[in-house]
Amino acid sequence: MALDLAQKPHDRLAEMLSADMEAVNLLIRERMASEHAPRIPQVTAHLIEAGGKRLRPMLTLAAARLCGYSGPYHVHLAAAVEFIHTATLLHDDVVDESAQRRGRPTANLLWDNKSSVLVGDYLFARAFQLMTEPGQIRVLGILANASATIAEGEVLQLTAAQDLATTEEIYLKVVRGKTAALFSAATEVGGVIAGAPEAAVQALYTYGDALGIAFQIADDLLDYGGTASVIGKNTGDDFRERKLTLPLIKAVAKADAAERAFWVRVIEKGDQREGDLQEALAIMSRHGALEAARADALVWADRARAALAALPDHPLRQVLDDLSVYVVSRLA
Amino acid sequence: MALDLAQKPHDRLAEMLSADMEAVNLLIRERMASEHAPRIPQVTAHLIEAGGKRLRPMLTLAAARLCGYSGPYHVHLAAAVEFIHTATLLHDDVVDESAQRRGRPTANLLWDNKSSVLVGDYLFARAFQLMTEPGQIRVLGILANASATIAEGEVLQLTAAQDLATTEEIYLKVVRGKTAALFSAATEVGGVIAGAPEAAVQALYTYGDALGIAFQIADDLLDYGGTASVIGKNTGDDFRERKLTLPLIKAVAKADAAERAFWVRVIEKGDQREGDLQEALAIMSRHGALEAARADALVWADRARAALAALPDHPLRQVLDDLSVYVVSRLA
Structure with a gap:
């Protein structure tokens, strides 16, 4: 698993998808606005502009592009994925009573828990609005399922904490909720919007799911x-x-x-x-x-990595391959 | 505005829609389950079985029925509407730091704020899953818009509290978020699922919106x-x-x-x-x-009341008419 670490895979993704990501960032800024409730964009901007890696929306863009998509809606789905992610971060910080996120004070600390709960709800609703725009009901189902898995995993983590009877099966459900469900939904909807063949859509799901699980196990190990x-x-x-x-x-x-x-x-x-x-x-x-x-x-x-074999040969596929190697390279 | 108060309009609705409501209750119990996280149905049941009036799902069922719908999906939409309502109540109680709801201790008090936030998120996601089942993207758009309006209204209420500069225009936005947005979405999706003509769908929206505003002003006055x-x-x-x-x-x-x-x-x-x-x-x-x-x-x-004129003559239309009279009759 030799890997060129001169440039990290997500930095290469950001470079290859820079025009698309610019459109995503524009759409995010547009849709997080609220005419009468300035608290909403304030809280959202605090988190979104703190400079997360935006890996999830890039996964959607990459999946759509490598399946040959040339329409405009992968941008909407990528923004929706980032909104769902941001909403879960806002609610997580309330649940964990966190004081720091991405090196800055959390929104619940800067404003209050109320704002974090309600702005999270707002972003979640905005995400579903965005998802209706491509007019494909299947992407809504995928992201609604992911959202349910995320919330279920968080509740599970809450009740499994301190419980020595927690099994690897439950751990896997928690990890899917925490990380893998949104990774796999992000890649899957990219394939769906591109109208990719079923085998490719399934491969994209498997890639995102396995990548997310590898990523989270590595994080827990570190x-x-x-x-x-x-x-x-x-x-x-x-x-x-x-x-x-x-x-x-x-x-x-x-x-x-x-x-x-x-x-x-x-x-x-x-x-x-x-x-x-x-x-x-x-x-x-x-x-x-x-x-x-x-x-x-x-x-x-x-x-x-193996799942990628079912996808078209494309420079982006190579970066996704490198990414799967990279997430566990930290454990070498 | 003479009104027979022997039986309240929502009790008559419950009677006329009892078979449909039984199906809604079954679906709610089925969809609030979680194999691995029993905390979820516990929290949900605590709130849902406390016996709210279920006015919102009944509005959806009534709208669909009076537009002649005979399919199965008004039940899914009614359950989705109730899940969204329940999710907002769970989050409201966290935001308001409430101790009582429907005469019982709130979930945030019985369990904790974390459970209320996450179970609310779960129900919201489950609502969107239910909404995808009829395969009509328009109902998803309507309920996603309502969800955004609800969250925005709540944030607005948070920031407008204690602010003497609050105008009637802002109050109306808060009231739409608090009450009218889900009322109008509930009635509108009933018409959409029934395939009602555009004028009828618009009338159902207007009815729900105006009913919700009248209801909330009455509540605030009381x-x-x-x-x-x-x-x-x-x-x-x-x-x-x-x-x-x-x-x-x-x-x-x-x-x-x-x-x-x-x-x-x-x-x-x-x-x-x-x-x-x-x-x-x-x-x-x-x-x-x-x-x-x-x-x-x-x-x-x-x-x-006036909006109802655009709808088919139907016993349910009369009950909706009575309901609009009833909500302000408390102010006589």
């Missing part, structure tokens, strides 16, 4: 410092928040009685003491939990 | 005890929360210097003392603000 077990500044956030992510679930599944008592104390009861994170990492290493999670991430990244 | 100026147990909630509703806006518009100072103190500064509500009512009476608000409510109720 929260424990990756497989290098080097404790960095931000290592262990999930541990401190008692979240059941894949490495932890794998370690719990193999725990002996003493280890189980440890997990019950630190995760279920939340009684965490000095040195507990080091102990958690030692137990994970002993059971190969970090290596096993990394192996899972690589499998999902491979599935993403 | 918060000041109606025009009788009798102070009851719940009189003055809006005053204490410093909300700019129609009677107050009308009184502020006519205020002399001394009255204006009073409004600045009690509404803008929130410095409310014993006897201030009585003083506010006295000022409103002096300027005929309560009577003027009542006159506006009657005008909107008349507009609702």
